[in-house]
Amino acid sequence: MNKKEMNNNDKQLLIFDFDGTLIDSVPDLADATNAMLTTLGKETYSIDTIRNWIGNGSRLLVERALVGDIAVPEDAQTQAEADHAEQIFFEAYTKIGGSKTVAYPDVDSGLRKLHTAGYTLALVTNKPIRFVPKILESFGWQDLFSEVMGGDSLPVKKPDPAPLLHVCATLNVSVAQSVMIGDSRNDILAGQNANMDTLGLSYGYNYGQDIRELNPTEAFDSFADLVAWIMKDNA
Incomplete structure:
Protein backbone atom coordinates (compact mmCIF):
# COMPACT_ATOMS: atom_id res chain seq x y z
CA MET A 1 0.00 0.00 0.00
CA ASN A 2 1.33 3.42 -0.87
CA LYS A 3 1.70 6.21 1.60
CA LYS A 4 -1.34 8.18 2.67
CA GLU A 5 -3.72 5.47 1.37
CA MET A 6 -4.55 4.09 4.79
CA ASN A 7 -8.22 4.55 5.69
CA ASN A 8 -8.10 5.38 9.39
CA ASN A 9 -11.82 4.74 9.80
CA ASP A 10 -11.24 1.05 9.04
CA LYS A 11 -8.62 0.61 11.75
CA GLN A 12 -9.38 -0.89 15.14
CA LEU A 13 -6.13 -2.35 16.49
CA LEU A 14 -2.94 -0.33 17.00
CA ILE A 15 0.11 -2.52 17.69
CA PHE A 16 3.01 -0.59 19.21
CA ASP A 17 6.68 -1.36 19.55
CA PHE A 18 8.12 -0.42 22.96
CA ASP A 19 11.80 0.62 23.12
CA GLY A 20 12.52 3.50 20.76
CA THR A 21 8.82 4.05 20.07
CA LEU A 22 7.15 4.65 23.43
CA ILE A 23 10.15 4.70 25.76
CA ASP A 24 13.81 5.66 25.60
CA SER A 25 15.51 2.83 27.48
CA GLY A 97 15.33 -1.47 37.29
CA GLY A 98 14.61 1.09 34.59
CA SER A 99 15.80 4.04 36.66
CA LYS A 100 16.82 6.09 33.61
CA THR A 101 14.06 4.93 31.24
CA VAL A 102 11.68 7.71 30.20
CA ALA A 103 8.65 8.03 27.95
CA TYR A 104 9.11 10.03 24.78
CA PRO A 105 7.28 13.39 24.62
CA ASP A 106 3.48 13.18 24.31
CA VAL A 107 3.43 9.36 24.49
CA ASP A 108 1.51 9.15 27.76
CA SER A 109 -1.20 11.60 26.71
CA GLY A 110 -1.25 10.18 23.17
CA LEU A 111 -1.80 6.59 24.28
CA ARG A 112 -4.59 7.65 26.60
CA LYS A 113 -6.23 9.71 23.88
CA LEU A 114 -6.18 6.77 21.46
CA HIS A 115 -7.49 4.40 24.13
CA THR A 116 -10.30 6.79 25.05
CA ALA A 117 -11.19 7.17 21.37
CA GLY A 118 -11.94 3.44 21.29
CA TYR A 119 -8.88 1.98 19.62
CA THR A 120 -7.60 -1.36 20.90
CA LEU A 121 -3.93 -1.05 21.84
CA ALA A 122 -1.39 -3.87 21.88
CA LEU A 123 2.33 -4.03 22.55
CA VAL A 124 4.79 -6.20 20.62
CA THR A 125 8.41 -5.77 21.67
CA ASN A 126 11.61 -7.75 21.17
CA LYS A 127 12.48 -7.08 24.83
CA PRO A 128 12.27 -10.21 27.01
CA ILE A 129 8.77 -10.36 28.44
CA ARG A 130 10.02 -10.61 32.03
CA PHE A 131 11.05 -6.94 31.98
CA VAL A 132 7.93 -5.51 30.35
CA PRO A 133 5.21 -5.50 33.09
CA LYS A 134 7.30 -3.56 35.60
CA ILE A 135 8.08 -0.84 33.04
CA LEU A 136 4.44 -0.61 31.98
CA GLU A 137 3.40 -0.26 35.61
CA SER A 138 5.99 2.45 36.23
CA PHE A 139 4.22 4.62 33.65
CA GLY A 140 0.71 3.53 34.63
CA TRP A 141 0.13 1.94 31.22
CA GLN A 142 -0.67 -1.62 32.33
CA ASP A 143 -4.40 -1.20 31.67
CA LEU A 144 -4.03 0.48 28.26
CA PHE A 145 -2.86 -2.60 26.33
CA SER A 146 -5.18 -5.51 25.58
CA GLU A 147 -2.30 -7.80 24.62
CA VAL A 148 1.44 -7.65 25.40
CA MET A 149 4.06 -9.78 23.63
CA GLY A 150 7.78 -9.98 24.41
CA GLY A 151 10.64 -11.12 22.23
CA ASP A 152 10.55 -14.55 23.87
CA SER A 153 6.75 -14.96 24.05
CA LEU A 154 6.90 -17.00 20.83
CA PRO A 155 9.74 -18.99 19.23
CA VAL A 156 10.25 -16.10 16.77
CA LYS A 157 10.22 -12.31 17.08
CA LYS A 158 10.04 -9.26 14.81
CA PRO A 159 10.71 -8.92 11.88
CA ASP A 160 8.91 -12.25 11.69
CA PRO A 161 5.17 -11.46 11.39
CA ALA A 162 4.12 -14.22 13.82
CA PRO A 163 3.82 -12.00 16.93
CA LEU A 164 1.62 -9.51 15.05
CA LEU A 165 -0.56 -12.25 13.61
CA HIS A 166 -0.82 -13.85 17.06
CA VAL A 167 -2.09 -10.56 18.52
CA CYS A 168 -4.66 -10.21 15.73
CA ALA A 169 -5.88 -13.77 16.28
CA THR A 170 -6.00 -13.40 20.07
CA LEU A 171 -7.98 -10.18 19.90
CA ASN A 172 -10.10 -11.38 16.96
CA VAL A 173 -9.17 -8.39 14.80
CA SER A 174 -8.32 -8.78 11.12
CA VAL A 175 -4.96 -7.75 9.68
CA ALA A 176 -6.78 -5.21 7.51
CA GLN A 177 -8.11 -3.53 10.66
CA SER A 178 -4.68 -3.44 12.30
CA VAL A 179 -1.60 -1.19 12.16
CA MET A 180 1.99 -1.81 13.27
CA ILE A 181 3.66 1.28 14.76
CA GLY A 182 7.39 1.42 15.45
CA ASP A 183 10.75 3.08 15.06
CA SER A 184 12.92 0.40 13.46
CA ARG A 185 13.26 -1.83 10.43
CA ASN A 186 12.15 -4.80 12.54
CA ASP A 187 8.80 -3.13 13.17
CA ILE A 188 8.17 -2.01 9.60
CA LEU A 189 9.31 -5.31 8.11
CA ALA A 190 7.18 -7.29 10.58
CA GLY A 191 4.13 -5.28 9.56
CA GLN A 192 4.91 -5.60 5.88
CA ASN A 193 5.53 -9.33 6.26
CA ALA A 194 2.09 -9.58 7.86
CA ASN A 195 0.52 -7.55 5.01
CA MET A 196 -0.37 -4.91 7.59
CA ASP A 197 -0.26 -1.13 7.32
CA THR A 198 2.76 0.37 9.09
CA LEU A 199 3.43 3.74 10.71
CA GLY A 200 7.05 4.72 11.34
CA LEU A 201 8.56 7.07 13.91
CA SER A 202 11.87 8.69 13.03
CA TYR A 203 13.25 9.44 16.51
CA GLY A 204 13.99 5.96 17.84
CA TYR A 205 16.61 3.26 17.27
CA ASN A 206 17.03 2.26 13.65
CA TYR A 207 20.78 1.62 13.28
CA GLY A 208 21.28 5.06 11.73
CA GLN A 209 18.84 4.43 8.88
CA ASP A 210 15.99 6.83 8.07
CA ILE A 211 12.75 4.97 8.83
CA ARG A 212 11.25 6.41 5.64
CA GLU A 213 13.68 4.36 3.54
CA LEU A 214 11.72 1.27 4.60
CA ASN A 215 8.55 2.63 2.97
CA PRO A 216 6.08 2.55 5.87
CA THR A 217 2.52 3.53 5.01
CA GLU A 218 3.31 6.87 6.68
CA ALA A 219 6.08 8.24 8.90
CA PHE A 220 6.22 10.90 11.60
CA ASP A 221 8.86 12.86 13.49
CA SER A 222 6.90 13.03 16.76
CA PHE A 223 4.37 10.93 18.64
CA ALA A 224 2.00 13.88 18.80
CA ASP A 225 1.95 14.10 14.99
CA LEU A 226 1.30 10.36 14.77
CA VAL A 227 -1.67 10.56 17.15
CA ALA A 228 -3.10 13.61 15.38
CA TRP A 229 -2.89 11.80 12.03
CA ILE A 230 -4.59 8.66 13.35
CA MET A 231 -7.30 10.75 15.00
CA LYS A 232 -7.90 13.11 12.11
CA ASP A 233 -10.94 11.24 10.81
CA ASN A 234 -12.39 10.96 14.31
CA ALA A 235 -12.44 14.67 15.08
Whole structure:
Protein backbone atom coordinates (compact mmCIF):
# COMPACT_ATOMS: atom_id res chain seq x y z
CA MET A 1 0.00 0.00 0.00
CA ASN A 2 1.33 3.42 -0.87
CA LYS A 3 1.70 6.21 1.60
CA LYS A 4 -1.34 8.18 2.67
CA GLU A 5 -3.72 5.47 1.37
CA MET A 6 -4.55 4.09 4.79
CA ASN A 7 -8.22 4.55 5.69
CA ASN A 8 -8.10 5.38 9.39
CA ASN A 9 -11.82 4.74 9.80
CA ASP A 10 -11.24 1.05 9.04
CA LYS A 11 -8.62 0.61 11.75
CA GLN A 12 -9.38 -0.89 15.14
CA LEU A 13 -6.13 -2.35 16.49
CA LEU A 14 -2.94 -0.33 17.00
CA ILE A 15 0.11 -2.52 17.69
CA PHE A 16 3.01 -0.59 19.21
CA ASP A 17 6.68 -1.36 19.55
CA PHE A 18 8.12 -0.42 22.96
CA ASP A 19 11.80 0.62 23.12
CA GLY A 20 12.52 3.50 20.76
CA THR A 21 8.82 4.05 20.07
CA LEU A 22 7.15 4.65 23.43
CA ILE A 23 10.15 4.70 25.76
CA ASP A 24 13.81 5.66 25.60
CA SER A 25 15.51 2.83 27.48
CA VAL A 26 18.97 3.23 25.97
CA PRO A 27 20.61 4.67 29.12
CA ASP A 28 19.54 1.68 31.22
CA LEU A 29 20.35 -0.86 28.51
CA ALA A 30 23.77 0.74 28.02
CA ASP A 31 24.48 0.65 31.76
CA ALA A 32 23.50 -3.03 31.93
CA THR A 33 25.59 -3.84 28.86
CA ASN A 34 28.66 -2.13 30.26
CA ALA A 35 28.13 -3.77 33.65
CA MET A 36 28.13 -7.13 31.89
CA LEU A 37 31.28 -6.27 29.95
CA THR A 38 33.03 -5.07 33.11
CA THR A 39 32.14 -8.31 34.90
CA LEU A 40 33.63 -10.24 32.00
CA GLY A 41 36.77 -8.08 31.96
CA LYS A 42 36.01 -6.63 28.56
CA GLU A 43 36.12 -3.14 27.08
CA THR A 44 33.05 -0.96 27.67
CA TYR A 45 31.41 1.31 25.11
CA SER A 46 29.72 4.70 24.86
CA ILE A 47 25.96 5.03 24.99
CA ASP A 48 25.94 6.23 21.37
CA THR A 49 27.71 3.06 20.23
CA ILE A 50 25.42 0.77 22.20
CA ARG A 51 22.33 2.62 20.90
CA ASN A 52 23.05 1.21 17.43
CA TRP A 53 23.08 -2.37 18.78
CA ILE A 54 19.57 -2.22 20.27
CA GLY A 55 16.38 -3.46 18.64
CA ASN A 56 16.84 -7.15 17.91
CA GLY A 57 16.36 -8.43 21.46
CA SER A 58 18.71 -8.98 24.36
CA ARG A 59 20.64 -11.91 22.90
CA LEU A 60 21.87 -10.05 19.85
CA LEU A 61 22.63 -6.96 21.95
CA VAL A 62 24.82 -9.11 24.19
CA GLU A 63 26.54 -10.78 21.23
CA ARG A 64 27.21 -7.43 19.57
CA ALA A 65 28.68 -6.07 22.80
CA LEU A 66 30.96 -9.08 23.17
CA VAL A 67 32.51 -8.44 19.74
CA GLY A 68 32.13 -4.66 19.78
CA ASP A 69 30.31 -4.52 16.45
CA ILE A 70 26.79 -4.63 15.05
CA ALA A 71 27.87 -7.48 12.74
CA VAL A 72 28.45 -10.66 14.75
CA PRO A 73 30.46 -13.46 13.09
CA GLU A 74 28.84 -16.89 13.44
CA ASP A 75 31.87 -18.19 15.34
CA ALA A 76 32.25 -15.11 17.56
CA GLN A 77 31.52 -17.04 20.75
CA THR A 78 30.21 -20.39 21.86
CA GLN A 79 26.62 -20.93 22.93
CA ALA A 80 27.77 -21.37 26.53
CA GLU A 81 29.75 -18.11 26.47
CA ALA A 82 26.80 -16.17 25.06
CA ASP A 83 24.40 -17.80 27.54
CA HIS A 84 26.67 -16.83 30.45
CA ALA A 85 27.05 -13.25 29.22
CA GLU A 86 23.32 -12.86 28.66
CA GLN A 87 22.59 -14.07 32.19
CA ILE A 88 24.99 -11.45 33.58
CA PHE A 89 23.25 -8.83 31.43
CA PHE A 90 19.82 -9.88 32.74
CA GLU A 91 21.04 -9.65 36.34
CA ALA A 92 22.51 -6.19 35.75
CA TYR A 93 19.37 -4.94 33.97
CA THR A 94 17.17 -6.27 36.77
CA LYS A 95 19.24 -4.43 39.39
CA ILE A 96 19.11 -1.19 37.38
CA GLY A 97 15.33 -1.47 37.29
CA GLY A 98 14.61 1.09 34.59
CA SER A 99 15.80 4.04 36.66
CA LYS A 100 16.82 6.09 33.61
CA THR A 101 14.06 4.93 31.24
CA VAL A 102 11.68 7.71 30.20
CA ALA A 103 8.65 8.03 27.95
CA TYR A 104 9.11 10.03 24.78
CA PRO A 105 7.28 13.39 24.62
CA ASP A 106 3.48 13.18 24.31
CA VAL A 107 3.43 9.36 24.49
CA ASP A 108 1.51 9.15 27.76
CA SER A 109 -1.20 11.60 26.71
CA GLY A 110 -1.25 10.18 23.17
CA LEU A 111 -1.80 6.59 24.28
CA ARG A 112 -4.59 7.65 26.60
CA LYS A 113 -6.23 9.71 23.88
CA LEU A 114 -6.18 6.77 21.46
CA HIS A 115 -7.49 4.40 24.13
CA THR A 116 -10.30 6.79 25.05
CA ALA A 117 -11.19 7.17 21.37
CA GLY A 118 -11.94 3.44 21.29
CA TYR A 119 -8.88 1.98 19.62
CA THR A 120 -7.60 -1.36 20.90
CA LEU A 121 -3.93 -1.05 21.84
CA ALA A 122 -1.39 -3.87 21.88
CA LEU A 123 2.33 -4.03 22.55
CA VAL A 124 4.79 -6.20 20.62
CA THR A 125 8.41 -5.77 21.67
CA ASN A 126 11.61 -7.75 21.17
CA LYS A 127 12.48 -7.08 24.83
CA PRO A 128 12.27 -10.21 27.01
CA ILE A 129 8.77 -10.36 28.44
CA ARG A 130 10.02 -10.61 32.03
CA PHE A 131 11.05 -6.94 31.98
CA VAL A 132 7.93 -5.51 30.35
CA PRO A 133 5.21 -5.50 33.09
CA LYS A 134 7.30 -3.56 35.60
CA ILE A 135 8.08 -0.84 33.04
CA LEU A 136 4.44 -0.61 31.98
CA GLU A 137 3.40 -0.26 35.61
CA SER A 138 5.99 2.45 36.23
CA PHE A 139 4.22 4.62 33.65
CA GLY A 140 0.71 3.53 34.63
CA TRP A 141 0.13 1.94 31.22
CA GLN A 142 -0.67 -1.62 32.33
CA ASP A 143 -4.40 -1.20 31.67
CA LEU A 144 -4.03 0.48 28.26
CA PHE A 145 -2.86 -2.60 26.33
CA SER A 146 -5.18 -5.51 25.58
CA GLU A 147 -2.30 -7.80 24.62
CA VAL A 148 1.44 -7.65 25.40
CA MET A 149 4.06 -9.78 23.63
CA GLY A 150 7.78 -9.98 24.41
CA GLY A 151 10.64 -11.12 22.23
CA ASP A 152 10.55 -14.55 23.87
CA SER A 153 6.75 -14.96 24.05
CA LEU A 154 6.90 -17.00 20.83
CA PRO A 155 9.74 -18.99 19.23
CA VAL A 156 10.25 -16.10 16.77
CA LYS A 157 10.22 -12.31 17.08
CA LYS A 158 10.04 -9.26 14.81
CA PRO A 159 10.71 -8.92 11.88
CA ASP A 160 8.91 -12.25 11.69
CA PRO A 161 5.17 -11.46 11.39
CA ALA A 162 4.12 -14.22 13.82
CA PRO A 163 3.82 -12.00 16.93
CA LEU A 164 1.62 -9.51 15.05
CA LEU A 165 -0.56 -12.25 13.61
CA HIS A 166 -0.82 -13.85 17.06
CA VAL A 167 -2.09 -10.56 18.52
CA CYS A 168 -4.66 -10.21 15.73
CA ALA A 169 -5.88 -13.77 16.28
CA THR A 170 -6.00 -13.40 20.07
CA LEU A 171 -7.98 -10.18 19.90
CA ASN A 172 -10.10 -11.38 16.96
CA VAL A 173 -9.17 -8.39 14.80
CA SER A 174 -8.32 -8.78 11.12
CA VAL A 175 -4.96 -7.75 9.68
CA ALA A 176 -6.78 -5.21 7.51
CA GLN A 177 -8.11 -3.53 10.66
CA SER A 178 -4.68 -3.44 12.30
CA VAL A 179 -1.60 -1.19 12.16
CA MET A 180 1.99 -1.81 13.27
CA ILE A 181 3.66 1.28 14.76
CA GLY A 182 7.39 1.42 15.45
CA ASP A 183 10.75 3.08 15.06
CA SER A 184 12.92 0.40 13.46
CA ARG A 185 13.26 -1.83 10.43
CA ASN A 186 12.15 -4.80 12.54
CA ASP A 187 8.80 -3.13 13.17
CA ILE A 188 8.17 -2.01 9.60
CA LEU A 189 9.31 -5.31 8.11
CA ALA A 190 7.18 -7.29 10.58
CA GLY A 191 4.13 -5.28 9.56
CA GLN A 192 4.91 -5.60 5.88
CA ASN A 193 5.53 -9.33 6.26
CA ALA A 194 2.09 -9.58 7.86
CA ASN A 195 0.52 -7.55 5.01
CA MET A 196 -0.37 -4.91 7.59
CA ASP A 197 -0.26 -1.13 7.32
CA THR A 198 2.76 0.37 9.09
CA LEU A 199 3.43 3.74 10.71
CA GLY A 200 7.05 4.72 11.34
CA LEU A 201 8.56 7.07 13.91
CA SER A 202 11.87 8.69 13.03
CA TYR A 203 13.25 9.44 16.51
CA GLY A 204 13.99 5.96 17.84
CA TYR A 205 16.61 3.26 17.27
CA ASN A 206 17.03 2.26 13.65
CA TYR A 207 20.78 1.62 13.28
CA GLY A 208 21.28 5.06 11.73
CA GLN A 209 18.84 4.43 8.88
CA ASP A 210 15.99 6.83 8.07
CA ILE A 211 12.75 4.97 8.83
CA ARG A 212 11.25 6.41 5.64
CA GLU A 213 13.68 4.36 3.54
CA LEU A 214 11.72 1.27 4.60
CA ASN A 215 8.55 2.63 2.97
CA PRO A 216 6.08 2.55 5.87
CA THR A 217 2.52 3.53 5.01
CA GLU A 218 3.31 6.87 6.68
CA ALA A 219 6.08 8.24 8.90
CA PHE A 220 6.22 10.90 11.60
CA ASP A 221 8.86 12.86 13.49
CA SER A 222 6.90 13.03 16.76
CA PHE A 223 4.37 10.93 18.64
CA ALA A 224 2.00 13.88 18.80
CA ASP A 225 1.95 14.10 14.99
CA LEU A 226 1.30 10.36 14.77
CA VAL A 227 -1.67 10.56 17.15
CA ALA A 228 -3.10 13.61 15.38
CA TRP A 229 -2.89 11.80 12.03
CA ILE A 230 -4.59 8.66 13.35
CA MET A 231 -7.30 10.75 15.00
CA LYS A 232 -7.90 13.11 12.11
CA ASP A 233 -10.94 11.24 10.81
CA ASN A 234 -12.39 10.96 14.31
CA ALA A 235 -12.44 14.67 15.08
